[in-house]
Amino acid sequence: MSPSDSVVVAGLGRFGRALAIELAQAGVDVLGIDTNPEIVQELSGVLTHVVRADSTKKEVLDQLAVPDFTHAVVGIGSDLEASILTASWFVRFGIGKVWAKAITDPHGQILEQIGVHHVVYPESDMGRRVAHLLRGSIADYQDLGGGFAMITATVPPSLVGSSIATIGLRSKHNLNVTAVRKRDAGWAHADGDTVLDWGDKVIVVGPAEKAERFIDMA
Numbered sequence: 292m293s294p295s296d297s298v299v300v301a302g303l304g305r306f307g308r309a310l311a312i313e314l315a316q317a318g319v320d321v322l323g324i325d326t327n328p329e330i331v332q333e334l335s336g337v338l339t340h341v342v343r344a345d346s347t348k349k350e351v352l353d354q355l356a357v358p359d360f361t362h363a364v365v366g367i368g369s370d371l372e373a374s375i376l377t378a379s380w381f382v383r384f385g386i387g388k389v390w391a392k393a394i395t396d397p398h399g400q401i402l403e404q405i406g407v408h409h410v411v412y413p414e415s416d417m418g419r420r421v422a423h424l425l426r427g428s429i430a431d432y433q434d435l436g437g438g439f440a441m442i443t444a445t446v447p448p449s450l451v452g453s454s455i456a457t458i459g460l461r462s463k464h465n466l467n468v469t470a471v472r473k474r475d476a477g478w479a480h481a482d483g484d485t486v487l488d489w490g491d492k493v494i495v496v497g498p499a500e501k502a503e504r505f506i507d508m509a
Contacts, residue, residue, distance in 0.1 A: 297322070298362040299355075299386075301346035301377045303330045306392050306413050307366020311338055322355065347376040358384040365391035365407075371398055375405065382406040409436070429506055430492060440499035444506045446491045456483030466497035466505060 297320040300311040307323070308330070315321045315338050323341040325331055331343045344351050346367075357363070363381040367374040374391065381389045382405055390409040393399030399410040431443040450458060460466040471481040472492045481493065495502045 296320070296362060297360045298364060299324065299357050299360045299381075300364045300366055301325075301381075302366030302368070302374070302392070303327070303334060303341075304366060304368065306368070307364065308334065310364060310366065315339060322357070322360065324355070347373050347380070349380055352380055352384070357381070358386070360386055362386065362388045363390070365389070365402075368392050368394045374398070375401055378402055378407050379405050434499070435496075438499055439497065440502050441494060441496045442502045442506060443492060443494050446487045446489070446493055447506065448489075450487050451489045452486065454484055454486050455481060458487075460495075460497075460505065464497065464501045464505065466495055466501055468493050468495055470494045 298311075298314055299322045300307050300314075301324045303311060303323050303325040307325075311321050311323050311334070321338045321340070323331075323334055323338045324344050324346045325341075326343060326345060328343050331341050334341045342355065344355065346352065346365075352358070357380075363384075363386045365374055365378045365381065367377060371394075374393075378389065378391045388409070389407050390411065391402045391407045393402055393410050393412050394414070399412060402410045429442055429444045433441040435441055455468050460468060468481045468485070470478045470493070471485055471487070472478045473488065474490045478494075487493070495505060
């Protein structure tokens, strides 16, 4: 994000609060909106602006100059009606990027149908990530959405000594190894001539299921 960007966050529960604070600490202009007076009081002085207001009402959002913001986040989860109404106003205002939290697949589908640009599932995404980490060979797992993932993992034993070009990941599996970290060394760009050694870690990007199968190769 550039210094000129501004973000409105409606719903300051655990997800919205953490996101808003992180952005504010990075110097981003953040407006937080919530109906809970205690939350608003706690975040007063932490965020650029924080107000107690009903984000489902257009006149309230207009008074707060929400249409002028470059990004918007709907952090409302349990109140589906409020989540959908708030998101619909953000979309109608023509805000450049609208993100929204969903708690179920049907909730997320509705958000997508009304034009939300990015729908996130914090609880299910974290559950999948931890499950992958528990498998042992995966050091980090990032769900990129749309069925794609970025995985950091140790090179499977069966691929030790092979070059990336020889393995044919891109041609056979539509996967890309973007970086490799040799033992006792930092991350470096990977290309077709890069030979994978025992103990190397790689960053693989592509279709999630194919990336997971690649990591699981014996």
